Amino acid sequence: MKHKKYFFLLLLFCGINFPGVSAQTLSQIIASHIKAIGGKEKIKNKKTVIIRGTSAMSFSSNMGASVLNFNSLTRITNGKGYRIDKEIDGLQGSSQTICYTDNTGPVSGWITPPLLLQMNEPSQTAVDAKPLSMSEYEYNIGKDQIYIGNPFINYPSREMDVKLVKKFNGQYCISIKTDFWTRLYYIDINTFYISKIEERYETKVGGLFDLEAGKVVTQFKDYKNVSGVIFPHSVVINTYSIGNETPAMTTTNIVTGITVNEPIDNSIYNFPED
Numbered sequence: 001m002k003h004k005k006y007f008f009l010l011l012l013f014c015g016i017n018f019p020g021v022s023a024q025t026l027s028q029i030i031a032s033h034i035k036a037i038g039g040k041e042k043i044k045n046k047k048t049v050i051i052r053g054t055s056a057m058s059f060s061s062n063m064g065a066s067v068l069n070f071n072s073l074t075r076i077t078n079g080k081g082y083r084i085d086k087e088i089d090g091l092q093g094s095s096q097t098i099c100y101t102d103n104t105g106p107v108s109g110w111i112t113p114p115l116l117l118q119m120n121e122p123s124q125t126a127v128d129a130k131p132l133s134m135s136e137y138e139y140n141i142g143k144d145q146i147y148i149g150n151p152f153i154n155y156p157s158r159e160m161d162v163k164l165v166k167k168f169n170g171q172y173c174i175s176i177k178t179d180f181w182t183r184l185y186y187i188d189i190n191t192f193y194i195s196k197i198e199e200r201y202e203t204k205v206g207g208l209f210d211l212e213a214g215k216v217v218t219q220f221k222d223y224k225n226v227s228g229v230i231f232p233h234s235v236v237i238n239t240y241s242i243g244n245e246t247p248a249m250t251t252t253n254i255v256t257g258i259t260v261n262e263p264i265d266n267s268i269y270n271f272p273e274d
Contacts, residue, residue: 026164029172029187030152036192038229043149046229048264049076052257055086058250072253081269082145097131099269100143107271109134109143131272140180148229151176151185171195193223193230214248215240227260 024032034040051074058067069089076082081101088094100109110131144150155162165173165184172187186196197218216239220232233255238247 024172026162026174029164029174029192030155030162032192033152033187033194034149036230037149040149040153042228043153044078046078046148046227047261048078049148049231050074050259050262050264051076051231051255053253053255055251055253058252060246060248075264075268076146076148077264077266077269078148079146081266082142083268098142100139100146101269102146103139103143105270107133109139110271111138133271137180140178191223193232194220196220213242215242217247226258229260231255231258 034043037043051072053072053074055070055072056067057070070086071089072084072086074082074084079102081099083097083099086096095112096114097110097112099111101107110133112131144154147153151160154160159178161175161177163175165175167173167189170189172189174185174187176183176185181199184198185194186198187193188195197220198215199218200213200215202213216237219236219238220234221236222234223230223232235253235255237251237253239249239251240246241248
């Protein structure tokens with residue numbers, strides 16, 4: 001009996017766990033994540049969020065330009081609309097807007113030309129800057145951004161197939177699949193904050209979101225409490241083309257300020273008529 005007792009204690013001190021003793025289910029992990037970033041009730045009670053930031057977009061050597069700096073203003077009316085306005089430093093009139101709505105109006109989402117197009121063809125900026133309504137694909141790959149705490153704030157949902165893939169290197173890996181995209185979300189095992197998102201793209205031609213097949217990896221750091229809700233203040237996006245381990249483009253986003261529940265005129269989400 002003594003030998004059995006000592007063997008059991010040895011297992012405990014060595015950190016060896018019996019199968020299932022400390023395992024968390026998918027629902028428990030998601031619930032822990034939502035609690036960690038503020039809790040469902042507190043998050044859903046936030047009516048608006050306004051985020052100001054700066055960004056540096058760098059390119060691989062074969063893409064020409066080295067670094068592109070711009071400022072951004074993001075406005076979210078929780079569950080109703082998302083709009084981000086970006087403007088290149090030092091290039092007057094070079095702005096881009098991306099807007100998603102709750103799909104209750106005549107236009108579900110709209111966009112103006114990407115900043116890279118404006119930088120490469122500044123003479124056509126005034127003509128090409130007219131907003132265009134998004135395609136079904138363009139709208140659906142970004143519509144979840146109208147929700148604070150997306151995507152897990154809406155779990156479970158008929159629109160999402162959510163699975164726990166694995167636990168490794170101090171992270172839970174969760175797969176989310178919709179009719180339009182598949183993403184891997186990595187959640188830190190200690191903080192339960194999202195640390196990384198991976199998404200693979202197939203080639204999409206047409207519209208302003210032309211995509212070549214590749215992968216996008218987004219890393220989230222420097223989480224801070226703002227009015228009871230936790231937001232990342234550093235977001236780094238690496239874009240890879242197929243077969244390349246070096247990113248073709250890296251965008252480093254730094255949040256300079258966040259305000260919560262400041263009034264937002266919902267008309268900013270309407271498709272511009274002029």
